[in-house]
Amino acid sequence: MSVPALNIVDLVKTYPTGVEALRGVSLEIPNGELFGLLGPNGAGKSTLIHCTTGLAQPSSGTIEIFGHDAIGDYAEARQAVGLAPQEPNLDWFLTVEETLDYHAGYFGMPKRERRERTTELLETFSLAEKRDERTRTLSGGMKRRLILARAVMHRPRLLILDEPTAGVDVELRLELWHYVQKINEEGTTILLTTHYLEEAEQLCSRIAFITGGEIVAEGSSQSVAESFGASSLEDAYLALVGRKELSRSHIGVEEEVEV
Amino acid sequence: MSGFSMTTGQIRFATLWRREVNRFMKIKKQTLGGPLLETFLYITVFGAALGSRIKQLHGIEYILFVIPGLIMMALATNAFTNNSSSILQQKFQGAIQDQLSSPASPAELLLALSLGGFVRGLMVATITFVVSVVLVGLPVDHVLVLIPALFLVGFFFSQLGVLIGVRAEQFDDVAFAQTFILQPLIFLGGVFYSASLLPQPWETLTRFNPIFYMISLVRYGFVGYSEISIPLALAALAFATAVLFAINLRLFSSGYKLRA
Numbered sequence: 389m390s391v392p393a394l395n396i397v398d399l400v401k402t403y404p405t406g407v408e409a410l411r412g413v414s415l416e417i418p419n420g421e422l423f424g425l426l427g428p429n430g431a432g433k434s435t436l437i438h439c440t441t442g443l444a445q446p447s448s449g450t451i452e453i454f455g456h457d458a459i460g461d462y463a464e465a466r467q468a469v470g471l472a473p474q475e476p477n478l479d480w481f482l483t484v485e486e487t488l489d490y491h492a493g494y495f496g497m498p499k500r501e502r503r504e505r506t507t508e509l510l511e512t513f514s515l516a517e518k519r520d521e522r523t524r525t526l527s528g529g530m531k532r533r534l535i536l537a538r539a540v541m542h543r544p545r546l547l548i549l550d551e552p553t554a555g556v557d558v559e560l561r562l563e564l565w566h567y568v569q570k571i572n573e574e575g576t577t578i579l580l581t582t583h584y585l586e587e588a589e590q591l592c593s594r595i596a597f598i599t600g601g602e603i604v605a606e607g608s609s610q611s612v613a614e615s616f617g618a619s620s621l622e623d624a625y626l627a628l629v630g631r632k633e634l635s636r637s638h639i640g641v642e643e644e645v646e647v
Numbered sequence: 648m649s650g651f652s653m654t655t656g657q658i659r660f661a662t663l664w665r666r667e668v669n670r671f672m673k674i675k676k677q678t679l680g681g682p683l684l685e686t687f688l689y690i691t692v693f694g695a696a697l698g699s700r701i702k703q704l705h706g707i708e709y710i711l712f713v714i715p716g717l718i719m720m721a722l723a724t725n726a727f728t729n730n731s732s733s734i735l736q737q738k739f740q741g742a743i744q745d746q747l748s749s750p751a752s753p754a755e756l757l758l759a760l761s762l763g764g765f766v767r768g769l770m771v772a773t774i775t776f777v778v779s780v781v782l783v784g785l786p787v788d789h790v791l792v793l794i795p796a797l798f799l800v801g802f803f804f805s806q807l808g809v810l811i812g813v814r815a816e817q818f819d820d821v822a823f824a825q826t827f828i829l830q831p832l833i834f835l836g837g838v839f840y841s842a843s844l845l846p847q848p849w850e851t852l853t854r855f856n857p858i859f860y861m862i863s864l865v866r867y868g869f870v871g872y873s874e875i876s877i878p879l880a881l882a883a884l885a886f887a888t889a890v891l892f893a894i895n896l897r898l899f900s901s902g903y904k905l906r907a
Contacts, residue, residue, distance in 0.1 A: 403907065435907075438907060441748040442747060442748050442906065443744055443747055443748055443906055443907065444906060444907040445902050445906050445907070462750070463750035463752070464750070466748060466749060466750045467750045469748070471744075471748055473741070473744065475741055476741075477740060477741030477742050477744050477745065478740070478742060479666075479737065479740060479742035479745070480736075480740060480742075481669070481670050481673055481674075482666075482669075486669070490662055490665075490666050490745075491745055491749075493658055493659065493661070493662025493663075493665070494659055494662055494663065494745065494746055494749035494750075494751060495655075495659070495749055495750065496654075496655025496656065496658045496659045496750070497655075497658065498652070498653070498658060499658075538745070
């Protein structure tokens with residue numbers, strides 16, 4: 389059996405303020421999977437991602453990325469991960485091209501390869517015309533594209549997308565999902581958090597619900613829904629957050645709702 | 648350049664460092680032009696104007712007595728300001744996450760962030776030095792003291808800038824350290840005068856100011872005048888720099904204020 393892309397065991401994170409963001413999370417994502425981590429704001433999704441990528445330090449528990457311990461063997465572990473964070477964290481001093489070039493440099497990619505990969509991704513994400521612009525001049529949608537391009541720049545085997553489509557227009561959302569699906573089919577494992585439940589349902593082979601720093605359900609979207617006695621993932625989610633009265637079956641609304 | 652290829656570690660470190668240098672080069676009017684103008688204004692006012700009255704201090708032409716102090720001051724403040732500002736800005740933007748989530752080790756990150764300010768300080772100091780040699784014939788009497796002294800002063804203040812930048816939560820914190828601690832210590836450390844000419848208790852108090860020893864070392868390297876033990880001061884400065892580096896490395900390894 390191949391080594392899982394991500395293997396988290398009993399992960400606990402208590403911030404110095406005393407907030408218990410994660411209370412013993414265990415999660416295994418096999419190589420090649422497109423996995424959705426869903427839950428309300430403040431559930432611990434971003435903390436889990438930050439612990440995995442070295443931006444936060446676990447209080448206890450272990451994280452292994454393709455068999456490499458995220459603390460003890462951090463260089464190998466981080467080399468395998470690409471992160472598109474929820475909040476745009478671009479460097480205002482850098483141009484679009486420099487953003488990609490520097491990122492790849494931090495991951496040790498040689499100059500010629502950096503140049504080729506940058507050109508390829510600028511084309512893929514329709515950023516070629518903006519390559520010499522400073523990042524602070526970009527529109528919100530452009531920043532999102534650049535953040536995703538940066539995350540995949542060093543060809544990570546595990547791509548972590550923390551709400552990558554929050555606040556973007558419909559066509560960009562679909563564009564991003566097409567890209568994500570494509571690289572998943574090519575072999576990249578993907579951990580995704582999103583508030584768009586129907587998208588998670590369509591894209592992800594498995595999902596987990598996290599709330600209050602604990603994973604409360606895990607499996608296919610159908611099995612997770614059934615475990616809450618619901619017919620859809622959205623109804624299961626509403627049961628999770630104790631707001632069943634908002635179910636569309638009660639009000640007869642059919643279109644997608646962002647939660 | 649066939650036959651030469653960098654390891655992934657070398658590429659990583661070179662990129663981290665390049666980012667720091669690129670940052671200040673992009674705003675060089677502010678980061679190089681401003682400090683150079685400031686230094687030359689000091690030279691003009693204190694050297695040319697005041698020098699016409701004072702003429703000599705301890706047998707050294709006043710302008711030549713002042714310039715080493717100004718070079719040391721330029722090196723120290725630029726190394727400090729660059730690093731504290733760069734780190735705080737990156738923390739504010741969240742951009743530092745890109746480096747923090749890379750495979751870079753704490754030591755690599757610390758050194759790269761330190762060297763940005765170090766290079767900027769050396770650039771301002773070198774330009775001031777070259778212009779001073781051409782215009783007023785600044786000598787270099789003890790190059791074997793001058794080079795380690797400048798290296799240690801630059802590295803010490805680079806480390807201090809990193810420390811303040813990591814600790815700072817707002818720009819006010821950095822400005823406070825610079826305006827209310829660093830600048831007074833530099834000014835009172837004998838940039839413009841000789842401590843031995845001060846009345847008591849100021850002469851004795853000056854000897855408690857660590858920057859007095861740094862200025863004295865650099866001045867000795869250039870013009871050969873000193874009121875202190877040079878080997879002792881060099882050793883103390885090397886020790887202080889090593890301690891500061893060790894503190895920073897410990898903070899970077901523990902993720903202090905960088906990793907939640």
